[in-house]
Amino acid sequence: MVHGTLTPVFVGLRTGLHVLSAALLALVVVRIVVEGGATAPLAGVLAGAFAVVYLLGAVVARGAPGRRAVAGPLWVGGLSVVWVALMVLVPEAAYLVFPLFFLYLHVLPRIVGPTAVVVATLVAVVALGVHGGFTLGGVVGPLVGAGVALLIGLGYRALAREAVEREALLAELIATRDRLAATEREQGVLAERARLAREIHDTVAQGLSSIQMLLHAAERADGDRPGTEHIRLARETAADGLADTRRFIRELAPPTLDQGLGAALRRLADQQWTRDGLAVSVAVSDDGLPMDVETALLRIAQGAVANAVQHAAPSQVDVTVTVDGREARLTVVDDGVGFDPVTSGDDVAASDSFGLRAMAERVEQFGGRLDVDSAPGRGTTVTAVLEVP
Template identity: 55%
Template sequence: MNHSALTPVFTALRVGLHALVLGLACYVLVRACISVASTGRWVPEGVVIGVCVLFVATYAAAGPLRSRRRGTFRLLWLAALTVEWVVLAALTPDATFLVFPLFFLALHLLPVPWSVVAVGVLTLVAILLFGWHSGWTAGGILGPLIGAAVAVAIGLGYRALFREAQERERLIRDLMETREQLAASERQAGTLGERERLARELHDTVAQGLSSIQLLLHAAERSTTDPAALDALRLARETAATDLAETRRFIRELSPPALDERSLPAALARLAEQTTRASGVRVSVRVSGEPTPLPMPVETALLRAAQGSLANVVQHACAASAGLTLSYMEDAVTLDVVDDGHGFDTGGSEDGAGHPGSFGLRAMRERAAALGGEVVIESAPGRGTAVAVTLPIGGAS
């Protein structure tokens, strides 16, 4: 897990578990060494020392505890520790207390409910071994039971806290990625906006002026009879025509690449084909009404709306198909993007605030509002999503 505000908590829990294992193992070793020193016998105290050292060595290979690896290795590691503890606890009652860290290991490494079952089995074995060594007492029964209950409560709490931390990290990671994507989109939108502004300025000033000059020179050619003046007028008209063609080339280069076809329906058809080929989502395009030339800002806004909506369909909707409908009306144009995905709950909000791609939807709404239009979003869980972008034609020249 990456560093977060909960990292110190998990670190403290792991260090506490290690300290508990080491402390209890040292207690068993010290007691066995004292018994050897006082009695001079190496059986069974020597065996206790050997098994205890083996237990600590096995625990030191705690790869699953740190990396949380799944599979057979984890189970074998826990099973080896359990067998070694049973042998150790059968030799000396001092080792019975090592069952407490085994509780936490079982709760940490095994899935629920098997972890709780394992704790119950370990508790029963601990009670039986302690009773075999020291006789049946209330403390010998209640002690392991209370320890098991506390361990289960702490272990399940740790699991919940760990899942919460993972979910928080995932949300933070998604937020950072979304913020980076939004920043990149804003930079791209700013660059495209400036390019579009320059293209409009060139079209409305330089290109129109050169076109007018060309027409005036052509009219002057028809009204003059002086050969020298006629040659000069013809040269001036051809120069104006060359400059006009160069200016129009600049305008095409500054316009959105997807609109190079000089037709919004053609650009949408190419976008649908690219989306289908790249994602497998079947995208169809339908044009309603009589296609008419649109102002460049309107065409660009509709194209960006189609790109953003299809990106949301591919990334979030889990849809099999989507449809683009471009409707030309008398004073407005509408783009409808409808998919058959799983939809989402708008929560009574038409801006799609609950949708994973709500940043893109918000940018789409702001672009439409800047042109005097609106964006309407309709969706429900299991019923797909429909995005309608309506822009006026007359007010966005």
């Protein structure tokens, strides 16, 4: 059953059908008790059988769709057989055809349902005619009931289709809202990272630069006095800290993605990654990815290349981005010293490397996967696969 704004309508229609069936069956039972006769016990048994078979429909309705497709017609067929047998003994049982109309239209396939309604109408008219003679009311009543049932059945199916379409539209709207929320969060994160980059540049980086300059001046003023080696060591330490700080600033404020992921990666390769003899190649097959996916791929590529530069001492790094249907694949291959994934931990998310953990967490946000293939002496391959909304 489709759950949504139209669910109360469907529940009301089904409840009304059950009430109608119970009332008409009660009328038949009263007729059996009042009239009595030799056939009363058999009629009572058939009335009870009709009630039991009808209640079995609740079990059928709760089954799986495949089960309902097979058991539904069998259930309606059995109910019809009991109804015909009961109608032979009790003429008032002909009125049970009205709830059967709705069951035929609801359970049986499209063309079979209306055909069953027509056949049941003819059977009811003949039964009433055999028992009490053919009258205008005995003919028109079932015909009118069949027409009303067909109209209500068509309306029910139209409502069901509308409910399915509405649920699909609602699911799409919710998915779009979630994507927008994720994009807004990502943009907020980027804005905050840019702010942090500016703050670090204006405070820590400037302070380290000033300390380095002052220590260099003190070293030049009197290079032979005692303690000069400590000043030189402090200056070199400040210079290393300044270099690390500038690297952090570059990673916090990546190149803009306005011209696509490929252009951003190539700018990183030209301006930041290619130094000290390191060659970086970039190949991107598709720049038409959503902004949040491109941002994630850019961050993962930054982390993978940074890990390679810091720990693997490579001479060549290849960055490749390919798109296959709903998946975007980023591959970063370096020819560095490599490492043993077994001793480093098979679980990337639980790795001691902060860079690997950060990449794994970002991949997980997109329902993707991160694989690291490496061995001592043969480099490292980092593969990130992200789902494209």
